[in-house]
Amino acid sequence: MxxxxxxxxxxxxxEAGLCGRCWEGLLSLPEHRCRQCALPHETESPCPEPVAWSLGDALWDYHGGRPPFGALLVPGIKEGELGWKGALLRRVQAATLPEWTADVDLVTWAPTALHRRWFRAFDLAEESARLLARRLDKPVVRALRKAIFSGRQASRTETQRRRLAKKSVALRADAPVLDSIILLVDDVWTTGTTLLRCAQALESGGAAEVRVLTLFRAL
Ligand SMILES: [Zn+2]
Ligand SMILES: [Zn+2]
Structure with a gap:
């Protein structure tokens, strides 16, 4: 085989049909990276992408290894590779976490669109958040939801569409985020647009601080 x-x-x-050399593709991000956007940019220059959180980091480089391992693993897991998911989550369990994850008040995750969740039957971001919350001994809360829109997209103007996109993540009515330091978890951090919407929703609910930790960061 x-x-x-x-x-x-x-x-x-x-492990799980993948050789040891491929698993070594779970590579850390560059040592000198920004504490907010996790990209290796000049300390004096602003983050190249908008950030709405105080601290942000990822466990691994999405394109680390040959072939790029995160970019193989995550789409595979989302298509139902349960063995890959189990092996990856064991590594999340063992990974060294940023020291600033220790004093958060609660853990939540970036929500996935409902139809995708239903189709997949599991959610890597949610499972990662639950695992990290257990490791950190903190409560995990389903604080965010994808906003659902009715009406025909085609009939909307560009401005309306953009406004809708902005609102595509909403805070759940009963989310206990007020005055809390929140660890926001996601599986892959690419441009950070989803994380930005999530952080804005958490802050609209009165969160004291949002910190971001993802499994992978695309550099
Ligand atoms: Zn291999
Ligand atoms: Zn930065």
């Missing part, structure tokens, strides 16, 4: 990542021999360190 060949490794499903690199098609090479599986070898003794293989």
């Amino acid at each position: 060949a490794c499903r990542g690199c098609l090479g021999p599986l070898g003794v360190r293989a």
Whole structure:
């Protein structure tokens, strides 16, 4: 049997059909990275993408390894590779976390669109948040939801569409975020647009501070 990542021999360190060399593709981000956007940019220059949180980091580089391992793993998991999911979550369990995760008040996650959730039957962001909350011994709260829109998209103007996009994440009415330090978890952080909407929704509910931790960061 060949490794499903690199098609090479599986070898003794293989797990879930992926060889040890592929698993080594879970690489840390560059050491000198911004504490807010997790990108390696000049300390004096502003973050290249908008951030609405005090601290942000990711466990691994999404495109680390050859072939890029996160970019193989995450879409595979979302298509139902349960063995990959289990093996990845074991590594989340063992990973070193930023020291600033220790004093958050609660943990939540970036919501996935309802129809996608139903289709997949599990949610990697939610499962990661629950695992991290257990590790940190903090409560985990379903604080955010995807806003649902009715009406025909085609009939909307560009401005209306943009306004809708802005509101695409909403705070749940009963979310206990007031005056809290919140750890916002997601699976993959690319441009940060989703995280931005989530952080804005949490702040609209009176959160004292939002910190972001994702499994992967696309550099
Ligand atoms: Zn491999
Ligand atoms: Zn930055």
